[in-house]
Amino acid sequence: MDRRHGADAERVALAVPYSHALVERGALCGVQFGPVEKAGDLYQQTSIELRRFMPTHPVAKVRYLVWDLLPAGIQAALLGIGRVRCFAVVAGGLCVGSVAGRAGAASEILLYMNESPPTGKTGKFGLSRRLVPMTGRDPEEHGRTASPLELLFDLTFVVAVGTAAFQFAEMVAEGHAGQAVIAFVLAMFAISIAWISFSWFASAFATDDWLYRAVTMLQMVGVVVFSLGLPAMFHSVEEGGHLELRAMVIGYVVMRIAMVLQWWRAARQSPSFHDVGMANIRWTVIVQAGWIVVAFVHMPISAVFAAFGVLGALEVVLPVLTQGSAGGTPWHPHHVAERYGLFAIIVLGEGVVGTVASSGDLLGGGDGTHWTWNAIAVVIAGVGLTFGMWWMYFLTPFGDILVHRRGRGYLFGYGHIPLFIGVAGAGAGLHVAGLYMEHHAKISGTAVVLALAIPVGLYMLMIYLLHTLLLSTADRFHILLIALTIAVLVTAVLLAAAGVAIAVCLLVVMLAPFVTVIGYETIGHRHQQQMLEELGTQ
Template sequence: MTHTPAKRPWYRPMVARQPDEPHRASTPLELFFDLCFVVAVAQAAAQLHHDVAEDHLLHAVPSYLMVFFAIWWAWMNFTWFASAYDTDDDVYRITTLVQITGALVLAAGVPRAFADADFTVITIGYVIMRLALVAQWLRVARTDLHPGRRACGRRYAIAITIIQVGWVLRLALPDSLLVPGLLVLVLAEIAVPIWAERVAETTWHPEHIAERYGLFTIIVLGESILAASVALQSAVDEHEELGGLLWIGGAGVVIVFAMWWLYFDRPASGLLTSMRVSLFWGYGHYLIFSSAAAVGAGLAVAVDHETHKAHLGGVGVGYAVAVPVAVYLLSVWVLHIRPHQQGLIVVAYPVAAALTLLAPLTPAPVPAVAVAVAALVAVTVVAAHLESRPSAGTR
């Protein structure tokens, strides 16, 4: 007797999935979504690397933060929506692929945004992603069995659509109003979930959300390794003196490995205890994702400086690595450590961040940053072993 696989429907009602659903793991479509989105992350990091190496800091940092917001916000909204309403029917898959297409369009516009402050292509890609999500929310508004969640879906669809009109109209604003217009639209985007969820909270799966964020953190850290490796390979091919490059390469590996260790040192799913806490945790990952990608750009700048291609001074090069690492450490501390831990480990994170910011004042800033984060990993390992040791009263 042969087994006939179940046929996937082309359309099914969007009924909220249960938050305690067992064995809820990321799907192949979600993983594909992440891999395509990291193309845009890589483009943003590459342009940041180029501008920082040219000492265009006042242009590089705001441009990077604006571009990364579009990437992160679209990714995060899909992630939480999928946790609640992944039906895996044909319409859902096609709509998700449209979102991925928007991410690729956005990635294609990143160089022009950095070079000419022209956000037209990025805006088109972003609007494609967001309107595809509107189509999904309209399905929720039509088919969810819960009246409150249907109303929530309508709120999401209406608010997101109005804001996308605002993004398109922003392209016609005079230069003096572009930044104020951006800030207004960003605040409006961030406020949408807070407003929509007031009528009824959508369901979400804590383990699934924690896994999705963790997987994207891994992908972004991998992109940093790749960016630094490509810069190092190019430098090695062109120069015979490899001593300084090897130090940067080795220190860069230690830094990224330590960043991975610190993020995954303790499971995050238990932290997501309410919608309010989860929103803060989810929003806070903007800093984790953007700083993790920026570390790769900083390491590439350090390689350029070693090969005399960068126009940035030695201290500035050190801070190109130290600042994103410090932001990453403090973000992990705020989201994962400070509210839920006690003792030495709570103090160790800000101390390590402070030492990281002092590292550029040393003769070897990148290795000094590596020492600081490696020491922090050592502290977390010791703290974990002390916590697991049985007390005298339980022996």
């Protein structure tokens, strides 16, 4: 413990999760607190002081809850008139005690921290997940990883991505490739925007208390409603003349309004991010009002697509309008990179789903004993392609890059949208191949291979593009790898056009990501290491 500016600390109990140091120069008049192990005898008093601080009487508990829910302005007014001696928010633990300020008058200290309190026994009427002020997370927090709630949230998007990929595959197999691409891009864009919005907010402000969890559950309900509206939207695009968006928009607006609630809480409880939070609320509400008009007001189809383009552009630039640079909120580079990697794995799961769907009537036959060459080839190609795409994604250490290139967070975040489209499209392409081999498709073999090769190519090009733009360095070796990858995909299409069996063409497409994998593991990793070292010295 260290005294500064003449402040004397008395009867202070200190509890610091993970032994993080506390520094508070405002309410504590310059008193600095060190980690628990440096607090000496004060650590022994922690349990006594915490029992005094945490009341067991229900009425007292309500008082603390009411205080936490009060707007910041009312809290400040109460502090000003002396109804509450002191209230402050700092990071890392919980402190209760008395501190003599410069004027010599002792002030009671009530410090809430941005880490959830222990979830042990809290009394007869206690809450295990008490409300924690949403003050912003530490962007340099050691060991930050995805939470179980975030993983559960991602699983709801499996339904949305899977539904969009299935509808896309069915439309392509019916010969409506153009309409299928439009509907699929619309669906994946909305899915990606909703997921990105939550993930970046969670990285910066997640508290994991009961209110945060409840609002997140509301977002999950919105994802399910959105998914239920996807078939109607795809069907309307296929029929032409109108765009059925009502159910989709209802689910999407539910997701976005839940984010408004989260931003309102952050704006109220974190003075540093009050303006950012209120700006997010204003712009999000404006854009959602636009989506409601597009979905429920009858307009010509051309006007609908024009409005979709404008509103979609606003969704993408919304963070720029509300917080300026990508460093406007305290998001964690490695946590964000991990979240994107996990979502990429979830979307890659569509490749496995597509493999199962494509081999359903081929693998095993009617009695489950008839194995065909086509069935074996589809399984090998599907699993091999998914594995190669997974390997290729994690060759780039996005977390390490974002540590040094925090200002390019927008590029990383929204640059993944076409990447996610490519991954989900590859899974749908495998499904199209299965429909073709089951004689349920109305397209040629060449079109089938294109339905797989194009999204795979999009995915791999986005990997290279993100790598180059984030590092601001081009590697000539990448040009060679891209050329060889394109050559593999073109070869697969030419083989299909020449009448070669689709199963063989699928195996050729499977080789595309392994061009990059082999190139990196043999030569490219040294080039990348040199780029990272140069980035660290800048």
